[in-house]
Amino acid sequence: MAQPVSTLTLNERSTGNNGASSVMGEKEIFHHHIQRAGLKRTAQRDLILDVFLGTDEHLSSEDLYRLVQEKDPTIGQTTVYRTLKLMTEAGIAREVRFGDGKTRYERNSKLPHHxxxxxxxxxxxxxxxxxxxxxxxxxxxxxxxxxxxxxxxxxxxxxxxxxxxxxxxxxxxxxxxxxxxxxxxxxx
CATH class of the missing domain: 3.30.1490.190 (Ferric-uptake regulator, C-terminal dimerisarion domain)
Structure with a gap:
């Protein structure tokens, strides 16, 4: 039987038994990916990653930018977009499309196939x-x-x-x- 697993409430699933270790694993994966790509770990990238991992919403790049702006208004939209692209390349985020012309992103590891x-x-x-x-x-x-x-x-x-x-x-x-x-x- 089909079971609803989310109606998109913040951090509902990421606070379970392995929630903290899952986020730590995702951070390590991201840091390893940017290192392999010859990029530096920055406070801005870390904040963008933390904001993304702190929500279970399906976020567009604009949505993520607005959330990041609440934490640090000095971070530009291009930085958010590029970091989101890096997270997708690293396998932390995946694109989802709901037919409205917007590309949204969700955590790749938050759920099994759904x-x-x-x-x-x-x-x-x-x-x-x-x-x-x-x-x-x-x-x-x-x-x-x-x-x-x-x-x-x-x-x-x-x-x-x-x-x-x-x-x-x-x-x-x-x-x-x-x-x-x-x-x-x-x-x-």
Missing amino acids: HHMICVECGHTIEFLSSELEAIQNEIAAKYRFEPKQHSLRIFGLCADCRDRAPARHNLETVEPRVRLSLARAHK
């Missing part, structure tokens, strides 16, 4: 795990002798709060065109 449900009204995102979906994927791949390298499942709809609001006017402009078309057909 999926997203995205509210088309308010943008709220729920992450969930499903062994059943993984089993179906593996079964289909085996049937076609296909070796999947990665996959992504995004379910667009209405969260409980937006669904319960009346009258509901659904914002389909934030959804990819092909998803928008199928949602529009469903509303007819």
Whole structure:
């Protein structure tokens, strides 16, 4: 059965039994990566890394920049963007796209492979795990002798709060065109 694992609350999962060691491991990975790349460890990069690791949100580079600015307004947007790119290259962050044209990033190590449900009204995102979906994927791949390298499942709809609001006017402009078309057909 699919189980929700997050409704995006800060630090909920990173404070568990291995939360501190996970963050330390991610920091070590990052520092090793920048050293291999011939770059220096700086206080600015460390702060950006700490801010990123301190949230479980799906952050755009602009979101991360705003959070970093709250801690140190002298850090520029280019520094944040480049550090986020380094974190992605190091495998600490991974890109996620929810069909609204924005690239967001999440911690690569925070969860095993998971999926997203995205509210088309308010943008709220729920992450969930499903062994059943993984089993179906593996079964289909085996049937076609296909070796999947990665996959992504995004379910667009209405969260409980937006669904319960009346009258509901659904914002389909934030959804990819092909998803928008199928949602529009469903509303007819």
